[in-house]
Amino acid sequence: MQRGTTRNWMVALCLVVLMLVSACGANPEGSPSAGTGGDAASPAAGPKQGGTLRILQSAEPTNLDIARAVDNNTFNVADQMYEGLIKMTNEGPKPGLATDVKTSADGLTWTFTLRKDVKFHDGTPFNAQAVKYNFDRIRTGKGFSYANLLAPVTAVNAVDEHTVEFVLSEPFGPFRSILGFIVFTIQSPAALEQHGDAYSEHAAGTGPFKLQSWQRGKELVLVRNEEYWGEKAYLEKLVFTSLSDPTAQVAALEAGDIDLLTSLAASEMPRLTEEGHVQVIVGDTSRTRWLVINNLKKPFDKWQVRQALAYATNRESYIKDLMQGQARTAVNHIGSGVFGRTEMKPYPYDPEKAKQLLAEAGLPNGFNTELSCAPTEELLCQAIAQDLAKAGIKAELKTIEFSTLIQYLFKPAAENEYSLSIVARASQYLDADFPIYTDFHSANWRTSGTNFTFYKNEQVDKLLAATRTEIDPAKRAALFSQAFDQLWHDMPAVPLYHMVFGLGATKDLKGVTTTANERISLSKAWLDR
């Protein structure tokens, strides 16, 4: 009898398993097909129209009010929806919603001629009033993170329907590039006024895609803007979803659940490239990882000690071993594609030279310090700590969760306690103004800016200030070059390596373009399937 019972149970178990397996095998509509697809399609003559692109990001956008946005996941959606007066490209600023810019002789008045054929997604017209509304809102409102970039602007005037004039308090060299920063793209004043806190569900810009729906926590859907003033997009729909686990993100791409992954870890790139089931799109980025130094804290107030940190760190080994080769030797504090950047000679890895510099600084026996790291940088920090130890610097590792670390690093000078840490800095508008002026000019010491190395050098201050008031690009570049000479000597932070910008995509996705400020454009993207 017992045997019979067992057999019955086993039969039942087998049935359950069979049912499960057959249910999986049935693969009804809505389940993924073989992701890379396109095997039957012959190479087409040109881009194909239509199709839905499924995009996976590491987190949801926070808010579609772009003037308040600060994160790439929001920027990636906004890139497809919104446009600014100026469009930043890898070749520099290009006309966007403004066709022409004139600067007065004194550099204090900038007059923009606007495109005449543009409508917001909600049907309202794009005009000088709309531009004025957007900039006044940021300048006079509260809680806009990047408002300080517009500090020299004293007035925005709508001269006529299609002419807008910015009046400045002083000549402002990086102004054109700053207007190309995505947070200064133009949103529909009507939509902002009408929807208030619920604007994100009704966001309206002028770009090639417009918002269809946003179910928070699930998906955000953009559709092609059929009334777009320029060349219309090929793709019909963009569906953004999010997933925080990096392993699951890559699995979703490999399984064919999604077509584009907007943040691909460098560690995954070599394997995915080698296996070849999906494509790895690698772009240049200005993003550079720094070993940041609290210049106010002894003994880091001495340049010899900061240079010693550069000599003591084996930066090439971090690129090779920790980044799997997916990074470039740092030749500046900022990566390629940024106006004003000059290539410097990298410090060689030389622990002996580091010891010598420490001895010069009166520390022949080295010293003890602390290295504060986010959990994601732990391996890098361990490697750095080992290298520093070889030069006599004993750095104790402190692992701190990211948002806490930021809070720790960003305290005002008087209460700031960090010694060394790791951050990655990128240029948001492809001008060395950001982050070189913002991070190394002493007027920007926390808390009025983002100089959290608390570096101060009068010569550098003078040069960087001049890059702002000079509007001739050639002269600005020369000023930056001089500033970099001094910065490279003073090493207020040690640039460890220039990162690369990696996207993962299905093989049939074509025409995706990226810029060095990590913007992704899908307006010319299409699916070959």
Add this chain to the structure above:
Amino acid sequence: MIRYAAGRLLLAIPTLLAVALLIFAGVRLAPGDPALTIAGEQATQETVEAIRHQLGLDQPFLVQLGRYLMGLARLDLGQSIFSRAPVVHEIAPRLPTTLAVAATSTALASALGLLLGVVAAVHHRRLLDYASMTFGLLGLSVPNFALALLLMLVFAVKLRVLPATGSGSLLHYVMPTITLGLSAAAVVARMTRGSLLEVLRQDYVRTARAKGLPERVVVYRHALKNALMPVVTIVGLQFGQLIGGAVIVESVFGLPGIGKLLIDRILSRDYPVVQGTVLFAAFSFVLVNLVVDLLYGILDPRVRYS
């Protein structure tokens, strides 16, 4: 029984209040600053302060707590810092997903756990017993996230029979259900086995056997029903825990439930949503426990509610 249930629900209020206080203090004691998250690293201190003021985070702790409790008294969980939507509107649309996963995995856990437990008890100290319990041990020791990623690699990436992530079709629930269901099944199996073995040693079972009843009837009609009491408790507790387990599984599989909501908002320090979600999870746990207690009465007529 209705009076008993109402009383239990009233008793839940102090529990929930304690949870609310703990989580309220907890998120604020934890380092990190929502204003800084919103403002971004580029923002000046002035901007951060302005945002902090807008959010009311510049108020003293007790004032913030007072406002929160006043809101709770009106069943108002507050407003999300990011979407500015009421917390209830953030939780409600995600609830079906989490409940669905919790329900399917509890169903899997009960079915599989009972099956394995009974098989093990009936075949005490024989091969099937050891096989079942080995499975039970495995199910308990493999961490959820590891199993989730393993399933994903095998069934989604290699075999391509199931979608790796996302939601929308029933197939999207298969791997999350297995991930959560297996570990819970292991607990249920061990509990069923232990409980059934104990009952099988009782006098009335010996009597039943002595009067020549077939073993099947002895086990299923007489023993199993009495052995089920502790199992029901465990299944109930597991269901409650599955709501917590959803945090990991939903994050890995990208299921838009309250677990993923909780993780996303902890990372961005969206205090009101974190508070609301934890409070809701605690309430579910209390509710499930109540349902379990009520089930006792149905399973065992000797249990009276007073």
